[in-house]
Amino acid sequence: xxxxxxxxxxxxxxxxxxxxxxxxxxxxxxxxxxxxxxxxxxxxxxxxxxxxxxxxxxxxxxxxxxxxxxxxxxxxxxxxxxxxxxxxxxxxxxxxxxxxxxxxxxxxxxxxxx
Numbered sequence: 001x002x003x004x005x006x007x008x009x010x011x012x013x014x015x016x017x018x019x020x021x022x023x024x025x026x027x028x029x030x031x032x033x034x035x036x037x038x039x040x041x042x043x044x045x046x047x048x049x050x051x052x053x054x055x056x057x058x059x060x061x062x063x064x065x066x067x068x069x070x071x072x073x074x075x076x077x078x079x080x081x082x083x084x085x086x087x088x089x090x091x092x093x094x095x096x097x098x099x100x101x102x103x104x105x106x107x108x109x110x111x112x113x114x
Contacts, residue, residue, distance in 0.1 A: 047073060063089060065098055081114070 047064065051073060055062055061078035063071055074084045082090060089095045097108050 063094075063098075065089065065102075067102070069095060069098070 051064065055064075055073060055075040058075050058077070060075075061081055061083055062075045063078050063084060064073040066072050069089065071084050071087050071089060078084050083094065084090060089098065091112070091114060093110075093112055097110065100106075101108055
């Protein structure tokens with residue numbers, strides 16, 4: 001077998017393998033992008049229309065939590081005051097109040113020193 005033919009055959013085989021791997025990677029990434037995430041499904045189900053508008057006009061801070069205490073939405077004041085960090089409510093007494101309110105539905109008002 002001629003050396004040039006062997007090199008051409010090896011290059012063709014390498015190109016074919018690269019093409020197959022690229023096609024499989026592309027199909028896998030497209031499938032992952034089409035799959036809805038748990039967070040996106042959950043956020044749409046929790047927030048009624050207009051929550052964004054209400055939070056944007058509030059002068060005080062506001063935080064909307066899901067049933068697992070993850071922050072679904074928060075006002076810019078809540079972020080600026082450091083009440084929300086890493087998708088969680090960062091102030092433990094406020095988290096305790098939120099859990100109690102979720103448990104019994106009673107509105108609470110308290111004064112906190114931060």
